[in-house]
Amino acid sequence: MNARTPLIVGNWKMHRDHLEAIQLLQRLAYHLTEEDTAEQETVVCPPFTALRSLQTLIQSDRMAVALGAQDCHPDPEGAHTGDISVPMLARLDVRYVVVGHSERRLHHGEDDALIARKARAALAGGLRPIVCVGEGETARESGQAEEVVLAQVRGSLVDVSPAEAADLVIAYEPVWAIGTGRTATPADAQDMAAAIRGALAERYDEATAAGIRILYGGSVKPANIRSLMTLDDVDGVLVGGASLSAEDFALIVGHRRGV
Numbered sequence: 001m002n003a004r005t006p007l008i009v010g011n012w013k014m015h016r017d018h019l020e021a022i023q024l025l026q027r028l029a030y031h032l033t034e035e036d037t038a039e040q041e042t043v044v045c046p047p048f049t050a051l052r053s054l055q056t057l058i059q060s061d062r063m064a065v066a067l068g069a070q071d072c073h074p075d076p077e078g079a080h081t082g083d084i085s086v087p088m089l090a091r092l093d094v095r096y097v098v099v100g101h102s103e104r105r106l107h108h109g110e111d112d113a114l115i116a117r118k119a120r121a122a123l124a125g126g127l128r129p130i131v132c133v134g135e136g137e138t139a140r141e142s143g144q145a146e147e148v149v150l151a152q153v154r155g156s157l158v159d160v161s162p163a164e165a166a167d168l169v170i171a172y173e174p175v176w177a178i179g180t181g182r183t184a185t186p187a188d189a190q191d192m193a194a195a196i197r198g199a200l201a202e203r204y205d206e207a208t209a210a211g212i213r214i215l216y217g218g219s220v221k222p223a224n225i226r227s228l229m230t231l232d233d234v235d236g237v238l239v240g241g242a243s244l245s246a247e248d249f250a251l252i253v254g255h256r257r258g259v
């Protein structure tokens, strides 16, 4: 056991309009017991258009679920058509923000330097960034997975101070495991999480690295959640597809049931 609070995050990606989002969260709340959400954090990251509706629902029903956003701009305001700033998210009680998801690295050309700016903006604005890293299939097959991932970790944390680092979350999501039904083996997930923690200890110090939560993402399902949550260096999960089913996500959040 370590002192890190487990963190279960659902990334809804570009799914569910605000009315459907309300339904999904209500169904999720119906399936969750108080025990499921105790001593761990449960977060959902809907599209921006649903944040306000879900904020109201969470508040009025006192749900033990927090809100996350899927992206942010590094600047607090400005002429950035189509972008959303950290202060805007903070006003909606958003506590977490995903930065550097592989889909944004790939389809929006985001690089480590931009992701580091977003992570710093999130921290400065009181949000916790979930910084995503992960190797592609070619890097995995050529034995370069660790090198690629650790370079992303270092590059995505440039100028993030040791004082701020405690609020960081790192999500290891191998690109070949996202939406494919292929999961990294528990041993591979543990090895990479340990390597990431090692890089964080080098960058900061052992104590800081020991406090930073590292998530695994990529085809997380009710069937594999328990084997992932028992790993020493994996402190939670970032769930895509399965978080769109209230029943499945409740089973993932409630992974300790019947253990």
Ligand code: 13P
Pocket (backbone or CB within 6 Å): 011, 101, 173, 177, 178, 179, 180, 181, 217, 218, 219, 220, 238, 239, 240, 241, 242
């Ligand atoms: P899947 O769980 O659908 O593989 O998606 C993972 C992911 O990208 C979460 O951010």
